[in-house]
Amino acid sequence: MLRISVLSLLLLSSLWAHKVNLFAYDEEGKLYVQSYFTQSSPCKQCIIKLLDENQTELLVFNTDDEGKASTKLPAATFTILVEAGMGHQAQTHYVAQSHTKEEAKTLPSDMPLDKMLLGLVIILFFFGVLYWIKRKPRHA
């Protein structure tokens, strides 16, 4: 039954990742940040901190209900940190006027099935090896 359950879960189309994602770009001196758990679940009212290389806070602000926020660029390079609460956070080093717009087209999908399958194969392999190590000798 559990094997069937596992396979059923695998086939569910409503599987999403649980990870804070962060996307940022700048335009005409303004920084635009978007944070989300999935495309359908924005990081609402999450705290965004812009830190310099000494981890000093340059700016602190919140996302709106769509997980978006914008502010004036505080420096040419800085770290963007998003705190989603309950231990969830994401951060990235940001260089202003970079080609981050291109990244929007290459963002990985929320739930790569190939990685999920890889995870299941690794679990199978790991416990297979464990069984081989732990198995009782048949001709003692």
Place this chain on the structure above:
Amino acid sequence: MHLSEGLLRPEILIGGAVVSAAFTLYAFKTLKDDEIPKTAVLSALFFLASFIHVPIGPTSVHLVLGGIVGAMLGIRAFIAIFVALLLQGVLFGFGGLTTLGINLFNLATPTLIGYWLFMLPSTKRWQKDLLWFLVGFIPLALSAFLLSLTLALNGDVFVDAAKLALMAHLPIMFIEGFITLFALRFIEKVSPHLLHVKKECYASHKCA
């Protein structure tokens, strides 16, 4: 429910890692070969459950299913959850390697309460159903409590952190309670030996 890398103080990370390592090593040492297939299946279940995500308010919560893992595995739940968390961290960036110990502690320790609830004697159908619902409900509530405690030890205001964690996970606690209840009832119907073996084991104290 997964604490991210770079968030917690080193002493919390080390403390969580040491306690979790002790439980996990004990579970590995006493694991018998005939328990391995069930442990592998429940590890896969735990690995996949975290991808079923429900957006609630400003944050996002996901299924854990630690209760059913604990009920069916007991102390072996540490092995199943350790493997699942390791892969979630390495492949998907949920949690991370440095937070593996504290995440394992927060998620696996409450499953032992699920095991204890599962083993409580019950004579009537409604008593059993209530216990099996609590097997799903209570471990998740305890995990949310431990998460709040961890954040409080890290410097967050405990009451605020606990309130947010418990409120955010309350709907999932009920969902997991019902999923666990129906899953255990189904297993009882189609493969009762999976549950009865455990109970005999427990009664005779032969399952280390």
